[in-house]
Amino acid sequence: MTAFDAPGAAPLALAQATDDDFEALLSLRLAAMHESLQRLGRFDPQRARERLSRAFEPAHTRHILLGGERVGFVVLLPKDDHLVLDHLYIAPQAQGQGIGSWVMAQVLDEADRLAWPLRVTALKLSDANRFYQRHGFELQHESEWDLHYLRPALGDHDAA
Template identity: 65%
Template sequence: MSAVIKASATLVQAVEADFEELVALRITAMRESLERVGRFDPLRARERFRSAFSAVHTRHIVFEEQRLGFVVVKPVENQLLLDHLYILPDRQGQGIGAAVLAQVFKEADALALPLRVGALRGSDANRFYQRHGFEFLAEEEWDIYYLRPER
């Protein structure tokens, strides 16, 4: 198990040409959770990501001069949607995701908007979001949705 460190991540704007790198990282990060529920299909994962990809809302997570993940935050109907937050599996549990979430919270707070997120049922992400103050909102067959009210 990795030791938890106080991480400071930098968010760097993505561009359209980053798509291949981002989708590969997403597939790597989601693989274990999707396999656990019998839904791992790299082609479907790629198509789903492509259909909603927006470089303008996507930022690389850079830590110790390496791209270790990415975050996607989109404005949707008087709230912000935390559409994706992925960290490479071998770099999880080191405080990087929490550091990114703190930055996203500051952005949501500055806009006085609630922040919504969804997580795959059975994914460790559910505990992560609950631990960081998200409240249960709804659930569907494969996903559970959470909301952090505006502050």
């Protein structure tokens, strides 16, 4: 049982994003990423806008709602034979409450239902790295700024 399953807890839900949500999602992303990007000396709101707009696909984007209020968003992209967790952001004031773990459980359920591996990339100095490792992601390789992870498909763990 999570804190969100407890009687009287504010309900968590995922809701479909639309084209009109871009600016609100960008603001949330900037707030959530600010500290990690500052650590790397790479906080640049314009670059963040360009990156999000280049890959913005409302059909694969979900708002994370706590008691009906947006506290984050998640983007899960289907590829030919795997899923990519492209974005998972929780507003700073909502972090540390288990919301990310609840969302990750939904994402992992989707990957497991499809029996597909799940890929994610995180900034090298981001606290998100521990989060992804706790949820079964294995480091595959590094690039200049990022760590690239894979969570194998169900059944791949036991492959001989």
